Amino acid sequence: MFQTSQDFVKALKSSSDPPTLDGPTKIEIARTVWDNSSFYVPRKGEVIADWILGSLLKERDRSENTTFLDNRYWSLLRDVINTASASTWLPFLLSRISIAAILIPYLDSLHNANLTQRSQTLELVQTCLAVIWPLSCHRMSAEVLTDCVSSLFNLIKNWSQKLDENIIQIGTVILVSFRRSLATCSVKKKIFSTFVRSSLTNWITCCATISSVSVHDISQVIYQSGIDCLFNLEILRDSKLEDMLLGALGQVEPGTVVDFLPRLYSSHIESIKKNRGVLFAQDSRNRPDPLEEYHSTALRIFQSYHVMLYNDKLSNSAFRVWHARVALLSLVDEQHLFSGQQDGNVFKQIVQTILLELTSSQTESTQIVFKCLVTLLRIDYRLIEDDLPAIISRLLFVPHHVSSALAFLELLVQYHTKTRTLDTYIERLLSVCSGMESHSSDLESLIQDMSSNALLHPTHLDSLAKGTHDFLPAAQTSTVVHSSIATLEDLQVKFLDVTGSETPPKKRKLHSGKKQPSQDLQLQAMRVYTTSRLVEVVLSAFSLQSVTEETRDQILLMLDKFESSFLTPALLQSLKLLGIESTWAEESILASLLRLRYAVCLQHSKSVGSALNTEQNFVNILRQRLESKTVDMCSDFGLEMLRTYLSTLTDDAPSLLFDQMLGSLETNLSQNGAFMLLHMLIHRWLPAFDLRASESQLQKFISIFLDVLVRKNSPYPLQTLLSQLVCMADFWELSRIRFALLISVDGVTAALDNVGRQSSSEISPQEMHGVVSVFDLLLVTPVEFLPRSLKVTLVKRARVFDSLMASISSRNLWDLDTPASLCIIRRFTCRVLQSLDLADPLVCSYDCYRCS
Structure with missing residues (x-):
């Protein structure tokens, strides 16, 4: 093709490509000469490498820089620089050619390349850089490497698929070199300004993109390179640069930055903490303590970050905003940044935002909102103390499946237990329940909401009861009992006043029970219901053994007066006013009062039976209601009436009650109340039932017993209860029940007697x-x-x-x-x-x- 080496060199330096009309292109000429080992060219590899790199440098200024995506150039360059002799001339060649000036336009050109082109060229370029980069990167300034990093981020942010392994390796060597150069350069402020102006948005996008599509180490390298640039010591010393960063973050698309703020804030305060010995050196007596100064600085930065969450553009991303807020607050909690000495206005603002969110009709964010409250409570109880009544009042309408609400209540109980201020917490609960407000027009739905809310959930009530029993100070016990009784008495009087004014007793019997109660009556009923639930827990949980004898006598006197002079008469009056077709809401309120009365009688060690025997009218009206066929003993109200009435007896339960109990079990076996009713019958009245039940009642009980064991879809608690029963020795000592059971066993297995006389398919x-x-x-x-x-x-x-x-x-x-x-x-x-x-x-x- 060429006669001499000079002709070859002249062809490469020609101003046109191809050098001759209709001839081969320069890259084809270079490849042919390189592959022809018999054609001698002095320093052939250096000449070809010099021409390739020079061609790529010239190509960067053209609008259509297709040379960067031409595999032939990179393939030939790879072959040339990977020869044994390349080490003698390559360092000198790279000393006068900027690899960064080639790499940056190459990365930019990849935006227009298809997937195949990217994959092919990246493999070749990565192989070339593996040889070239170590020889040239130490000559690159931090500014040049910043431009390389900017191009890299600009490429990766638009990478929709999983990152190619070659771009990962290329990106890693660029970023490692950038971090090394940044650590020793003297123009960190200039690099910071350039990075914030040209690369901040792309860097944030890359951190989010790489985390979602790749698990490679480059994600951490990308993130750490930005942190090194933004939060090194020289930058942290200059508050103006901090303002510049915060201003730039405010200009970033809110949807991009909202999820990234907690991670960035974590690195920011970690960098300050690492350098606090220099940043907050105590060089004078008047200067604050370095630790306090670090805390104040970190909280000031927190406020700057948190302000970004109030951007109007994030109105449709409320869930993400709350997640970011919780993450930011968690960092304040984990680092113990708030000690109570700093300004807490930002946290007060968050509490107001929480109250506004809880007041809205939307419930999708309730879980995360209470996570926010949990974190605030861990930071410092005083941050929410002033707004706690409003928060607790919202808990009356938060369903119990919101686990974060239960966690919040658990933390509240723990705090008041540790600080021995349970009396304050109980009085606050009573105040909220007795003064609750609601504008719903459906009493039944209100009661359902109340019975399944977080505040009255067994998890919270059990925790409150345990705290009251174990940690309520003796000096506070009498006050708590007195305030609980006084609150409920006042509510019950108001409830009966409203009931009497709306429906006179003589006329109430004529009502069908279908008339809708007024809003005032509903509100009073709800207050009685919720307050009685709390009072029941408190009065049944406190320990009389922990108080002095004088205080004990005072408490017992209060309980006795409350039960005999108020609670029993109030129940008697309510039961008389209750129509035949009573509503579920009315029954639920009375059930809560019956539970309260039972708990009070047990607490002051007074026989429940003897107390009830003194009010024969009360006993009679209970018996009349229980003997009526309209009462469902598996309901909450029926169970409480039955328990209260049976507590007046010894072992002489009327046979009619057994019929009622068995009838309710037969028809409501799948309800939750069936378990409670059967549990009561088995553990308290089974010996009396064995002694006094008729044959038909025994057979009905055994029929229910076997039905639970045989049916596949029987409720698991019932199966467990009966399985435990048959393992008890006392059960088999009950001769009549045992005889009835064995008769039923014989009858069920008798189906096998027909085998032989009839086809097995008939079984x-x-x-x-x-x-x-x-x-x-x-x-x-x-x-x-x-x-x-x-x-x-x-x-x-x-x-x-x-x-x-x-x-x-x-x-x-x-x-x-x-x-x-x-x-x-x-x-x-x-x-x-x-x-x-x-x-x-x-x-x-x-x-x-x-x-x-």
Whole structure:
């Protein structure tokens, strides 16, 4: 192609490309000469590398710089610089050619490249830079490297796919060099200004983008390079530069910066903390303590960051704003930046924002809003103390599934417990509940909201009860009891006054119960309901043993007067005024008062029964309501009436009540109240039931008992309760219940007697499931209580069942768990056979079971 090396060099230096018309291009000429080892050119590699790098430098000023994406240039450059002789001439070549001037336009050109072009050129460029960069980066100034970093960020911010491994390696070497150069340069302020002006937005975008699409270490390198530039010691010393940064952050698109603020604030205060010995040196006596000065500076910066969350453009990103606010506050809490000595106006502003949010009808952000309150409470209780009544009043309408609301209440109880100010907290709760406001027109929905809110949730009430019992100071006990009683008495009087003025007692009996109560009556009813729940917890939890004898006598006198002179008469009057078709809301309020009365009687060690016997009218009206067929004993109101009435008896419960209880269980077995009713019957009245129940009542009880065990969809608490019952020795000592149960066991398993006389397909799956459940029950039944005749019958039926399960068709017919069912049947057979004498004919005929 060329006669001499001079011709080759002249062709490369030609002003036109290709050098000759219709001839090969310069890159093709260079590749051909490089591949032709027989064509001698002095310092061939240096000449070609010099031409390639020079061509790329010239290309940077053109509008269409396609050379940077031409793989032929980068491929040839890779081959040339990776030769053994390149180390002798490459450093000198790079000393007069700026690699940054080539790299920056190359990175810019990648914006217009397709995915294939990017992938191909990046692999080649990365290979070239691996050789060139270490030889040239030490000659680059910090300003030049800042321009490289700016181009890199501008590229990465628009990278929609997962980052290419080659761009990761290229970016890493650029950023590492930038950080090294920045650490030793003397123009940090200039670099800071350039970075804030040209790269801040792209840097923030890159940090967010890389975190979401890549887990490579470059994400941390990118972030740390920006932190080194923004928060080095020289920058932190100059408050004007801090103002410049905050102003630039305010100009960034709010949707971009809102999620990034907590991370940036964390690095900002961490940098200040690391350099606080220099920044806050105590060089004079009048200067504040360095630690306090650090805290004040960090809180001032917090306020500057937090202001950005109030940008109007973030109105549609409320959830993200609250997350950012919680994260910022968490940093203040973790670093213990607020000690109470600093200005807390910014936190007061946050509390007002929280109250405004809680007052709105939107509930989507309630969880995160209470997380914010939890964090504020951890920082300092005094920040929310003035607004605590308003916060607690909102908790009356916050559902209990908002876990952060329960966490907030738990922290409140812990704080008042540690500071021994539970009396203040209780009085505040009483004040809020007794003065609550609501504008709803539906009393029933209000009661439902109240019964499922966070403030009255068992988690909070249990915590309050434990704190009251263990940590309420003796000096405060009498005051708390007096204020609790006085608050409820005042509310009940107002409630009865409103009730009497709206519906005179004589006329109330004529009402159908469907008339809507007035708003004033609803409000008073709600106040009574919520306050009585709290008073019940307080009066049943405090410890009489922790007070002096004189104080104990005063408290017992107050409780006795409250119960006998106010609570019982108020309940009696309310029950008389209650219509036949009472509403669920009215019943819920009365149930709470009945619970309160029961708790008060137990607290002052007075027999509940003796107290009730002194008001025979009250006992009579309870019995009349319980004996009426309209009462559902599985309801909250029915359970409380039943418990109160039964507490007046010893072991002589009327038979009619047993009918009512069993009837409610039959019809409401799936309700939560069924568990409470059955629990009461089993643990308190089962011996009396065994003694006085009729045969039909016994059979109905056993029917319910077996129904729970047999049904697959029975409530788990009921199954657990009955499973515990059959494991109790006392249960099997109840002869009449045991006899009725064994009769039912014989009847359920009798379905197996028909096998042989009829097709097995005529036995329903429900019957077979019942058989398996009964045999499972018999595994925990003491075999000593099984008559020998029943043992023989059951073992025969067990063998029939075993034979049936051996048939594949029968297994599919009844949809049983075959291995589990066979295990139950065979374990029962073994238990029965092992309980018999070895000479018993039954044992001999089933020797295979005994041996197994």
